[in-house]
Amino acid sequence: xxxxxxxxxxxxxxxxxxxxxxxxxxxxxxxxxxxxxxxxxxxxxxxxxxxxxxxxxxxxxxxxxxxxxxxxxxxxxxxxxxxxxxxxxxxxxxxxxxxxxxxxxxxxxxxxxxx
Amino acid sequence: xxxxxxxxxxxxxxxxxxxxxxxxxxxxxxxxxxxxxxxxxxxxxxxxxxxxxxxxxxxxxxxxxxxxxxxxxxxxxxxxxxxxxxxxxxxxxxxxxxxxxxxxxxxxxxxxxxx
Numbered sequence: 001x002x003x004x005x006x007x008x009x010x011x012x013x014x015x016x017x018x019x020x021x022x023x024x025x026x027x028x029x030x031x032x033x034x035x036x037x038x039x040x041x042x043x044x045x046x047x048x049x050x051x052x053x054x055x056x057x058x059x060x061x062x063x064x065x066x067x068x069x070x071x072x073x074x075x076x077x078x079x080x081x082x083x084x085x086x087x088x089x090x091x092x093x094x095x096x097x098x099x100x101x102x103x104x105x106x107x108x109x110x111x112x113x114x115x
Numbered sequence: 116x117x118x119x120x121x122x123x124x125x126x127x128x129x130x131x132x133x134x135x136x137x138x139x140x141x142x143x144x145x146x147x148x149x150x151x152x153x154x155x156x157x158x159x160x161x162x163x164x165x166x167x168x169x170x171x172x173x174x175x176x177x178x179x180x181x182x183x184x185x186x187x188x189x190x191x192x193x194x195x196x197x198x199x200x201x202x203x204x205x206x207x208x209x210x211x212x213x214x215x216x217x218x219x220x221x222x223x224x225x226x227x228x229x230x
Contacts, residue, residue: 008155034218043119043205043221044158089157103219105150105157 008087010110019077021109023090028071030092032101035064035075038108039086047075047088077111085113118142119222121206126227128193128200136191136225138206145210147189148219151175152203161204164189193227201229 013019025033031052036044050057050064050073057064063076073090089108096102119140128134140147146165150158160173164183178197183189189208193200203226207219 036221041224041226043121043223046218046220049218101217102160107155107157 008108008110010112012112012114013080014114015082016079019075019080019084019111021075021077021088021111023073023075023106023109025071025073025090025092025104025106027092027094027104028068030094030104032093033064033066033073034091034093034103035062035073035088036091036105037084037086037088044089080111080113082113082115085111087111119206119208119220121204121222121225123225124223126225127230128227129230131195133192133194134227136193136204136206136227138189138191138222139187140189140206140208140222141187142208142220143186144208144220145186146208146217147183148207148209149173149179149181149189149191150205150207152205152224158205161191200227202227 034049035047037047038044048059048062048064050066055066061078065074087108087110089106091103091105093101093103122137148163149161151161152158159175161175161179162170162173162181164170167183167186170181170183178194180192203224205224206222209217209219
């Protein structure tokens with residue numbers, strides 16, 4: 001597989017437990033946030049998104065929490081499964097000029113699920 | 116990967132050689148993007164295009180060139196001027212480049228290696 005997980009913080013979780021992955025963002029003007037999952041050797045997959053006027057959004061087994069005061073985003077995965085093992089990274093969208101919304105990606109956290 | 120294809124999966128470049136990475140999408144998306152991914156770093160934007168026959172430089176455009184002659188296609192050429200081309204290259208597309216909530220969807224990536 002590819003080495004996209006090198007030098008990344010790693011979170012090890014027992015199968016069936018809940019996982020919490022954190023992300024700090026930098027731009028207070030960012031108004032839209034996305035979580036992606038990237039398996040080894042593959043392109044990132046969209047998981048869930050949240051607008052800046054919300055503080056919580058739930059999907060299937062996943063919840064994203066947004067704290068704009070401290071510029072912090074978290075992804076909670078319920079009942080973690082072996083198939084959840086991947087690198088997870090957050091992305092923030094902010095105005096960049098010319099009508100373009102720039103997307104800035106975090107470096108990611110590697111989630112390892114222990115069977 | 117959902118409607119975005121990249122080829123080849125692996126590409127080898129010799130010194131002084133230009134190589135072209137292919138990206139095709141059948142999602143009818145207006146905007147397309149090229150990113151570079153290196154271990155331990157977030158995705159970095161090389162070029163983006165919000166509409167056919169128009170494209171803009173991203174953060175690390177030096178040593179790269181693109182074209183957008185068709186809505187479905189956004190090929191990236193890595194020129195001999197790019198001195199450190201070894202990386203995982205990701206193509207993405209979205210419905211509109213300027214919208215706050217237009218999520219970018221990614222292709223499977225191309226791993227470029229220098230011989």
